[in-house]
Amino acid sequence: MQPPQLQPPWFTPGRAELLSTVRTFSSTEVLPVANTHDRTEKAIPAELMNRLAELGYFGITVPKEYGGLGLGVFEYSMISEELSRSWMSVASIIARAQGLGTRFDDPNRRVASSKRSARGEWIGAAAFSEPDSGSDLGSIQTVARRVGDGYVINGHKRWCGNAYEGDFILVMCRLQEAEDDPGTIRTFVLEKPRNSFPAGITGEPIDKIGYHGIVSWNLTFDDVRATSADLVEPFGFSGAEGKGFKAVENGLNIARVQTAARAVGLARGALEDTVEYLQTRVQFGSPLGDFQALRFTVADMAAKVAQARAFYQYVATLMDNGVACEQEAAMTKLLATEMAVEVTGLALQLHGGNGYTREHAIERYWRDARLTTIFEGTSQIQQKIISDRILPRPPR
Numbered sequence: 001m002q003p004p005q006l007q008p009p010w011f012t013p014g015r016a017e018l019l020s021t022v023r024t025f026s027s028t029e030v031l032p033v034a035n036t037h038d039r040t041e042k043a044i045p046a047e048l049m050n051r052l053a054e055l056g057y058f059g060i061t062v063p064k065e066y067g068g069l070g071l072g073v074f075e076y077s078m079i080s081e082e083l084s085r086s087w088m089s090v091a092s093i094i095a096r097a098q099g100l101g102t103r104f105d106d107p108n109r110r111v112a113s114s115k116r117s118a119r120g121e122w123i124g125a126a127a128f129s130e131p132d133s134g135s136d137l138g139s140i141q142t143v144a145r146r147v148g149d150g151y152v153i154n155g156h157k158r159w160c161g162n163a164y165e166g167d168f169i170l171v172m173c174r175l176q177e178a179e180d181d182p183g184t185i186r187t188f189v190l191e192k193p194r195n196s197f198p199a200g201i202t203g204e205p206i207d208k209i210g211y212h213g214i215v216s217w218n219l220t221f222d223d224v225r226a227t228s229a230d231l232v233e234p235f236g237f238s239g240a241e242g243k244g245f246k247a248v249e250n251g252l253n254i255a256r257v258q259t260a261a262r263a264v265g266l267a268r269g270a271l272e273d274t275v276e277y278l279q280t281r282v283q284f285g286s287p288l289g290d291f292q293a294l295r296f297t298v299a300d301m302a303a304k305v306a307q308a309r310a311f312y313q314y315v316a317t318l319m320d321n322g323v324a325c326e327q328e329a330a331m332t333k334l335l336a337t338e339m340a341v342e343v344t345g346l347a348l349q350l351h352g353g354n355g356y357t358r359e360h361a362i363e364r365y366w367r368d369a370r371l372t373t374i375f376e377g378t379s380q381i382q383q384k385i386i387s388d389r390i391l392p393r394p395p396r
Contacts, residue, residue: 008310010074010317018075022082025055031361034087034213038364041212043165044093052090053120057083058097066111067118068099072320073254077261077312084265085272088368089213091262095255096123096162101170101189103233116167124168124189126234127157127219134159135381137185142173142221144188151175153188153200153224159375163203163217165195170234171221187234188226200224210367253329255376257319260312260336263372267305267340270347270365274298277351277360294350301343308336327389334382337372344369 033048052058060076062068069075076098083091101124102113116122133139142155153173163169169190174183192198201224203217234251275298278289288294315328344366348355355362373379 008313010313015075015078019078019082021055022057022079025051026082026086030083030090031086034090034364035361038087038089038212039358041215043162043215044089044213048090049093049120049123052094056118057094058120058123059099059118060094061098062114062118066114068114072316073257074313074316074320076254077258077316080258081261081265081268081309084262085269087213087364088262088266088372089211091258091265092211092214093123093162095258096125096166100124100126101168101232101234104189104229105231106229109229121167123162123166124170125160125163125166125217127160127163127169127171129157129159131156131158131218135378137172140172140174140185142171143183144171144173144175144186144226145179146177150225150227151188153221153226155221157219157221159206160203160217160219161214163215163219164197165215166192167194168192169198169201169219170232171224171226172234175231186231188230189232190224190226190230198224210364211371252376253326254319256329256333256382257312257316257325259372259376260308260315260332263336263340263369264305264309264312266365266369266372267301267308267343270344270362270369271298271301271305273360273362273365274301274347274350277354281354288350297346297350301346304339304343308332308339312336327386330377330382330385333376334379334386337369338379340369340372 029051030048033045037045056069057079059066059068060071060079061073062070064070080091080094083094097117097120099114099117101122102110102117104110104113113122128137128140130140130142133141142153142157144151144153153171155173157171160169169192171188171190172185173188175186176183190198190201197203197219200222201219202222203219206216206218208216275289278294278298279287281288312332315325315332318325318328344362347362348366351360351362354360357363377385
């Protein structure tokens, strides 16, 4: 029997109750679907999406006045860890709500979309990256040119998860009011019915090695129409004030803490499955768990998972208290995701040949963990953010 898990002082009774609910849901409803549906490479089933909406997980950070749970980065990350323990894609799809794409200038539209977000009826896709612009969002080439009283968008986008399946697409582009205007980076919301593309957009799914359940798309924009009323600040209620690129950077800090939590969930799933496997797999007349070398490997894995969890919860707490945490968000993302790659790799190794099959969930954790070091800013981008703040360059 494992000893009871110690909780830090900031783990309130309300958070404990929330954790119990999401942990039960993840193990009894998410995990069985993941174990069968992930290998189909199709989008998350509608039935599971509806259950996420019923539990309020699309509106964790949406204020209660709009029907959301009105919680903070801590709870958002905690729930994400628990969902990722079963299937990271489910923890990822909830990030495509949370007030995303609701910050319109029109207050009526802002309220209506916020209520839809809380209900799981306003789930979007972020068309930020491009074929030649990934980490460097400042170099995007998709353009929205002023034509009459509206705009026409042309360009190409890559890695647009949920673009076909969602209720809207957030398109980051250079907004040009005149032909010689270099453009400012702004974001449009293109609303649409689910399982369709707006007029002028075509897409091709990207053939990925993992992260199934979220279909990722290459998109082409050919004279797509938008209006100034469709301009939004890209992130939701946990994002920072301000416009354009700076708002994106601040929103990414929260996304990086959530990614750290997702990485911890993957590593924890791999660890827990490995503990069970080592206790049931018998070699040389004894369970594998009796061999000291393997026991010590598990001890190291468990320590690293606990360390990464404590760090992301600490940073989330700072953020919920209004502390600017760009460096800390980069640090927790860097350490947690690299840890997840290491721990899931060790878990696969401890499963032996059986780990290199689809008979065990470990191969899914291993594949998905590798992605966490890439999306929401690669490990190298996190190192740049951290080092630039520790070793600032003199003005040029």
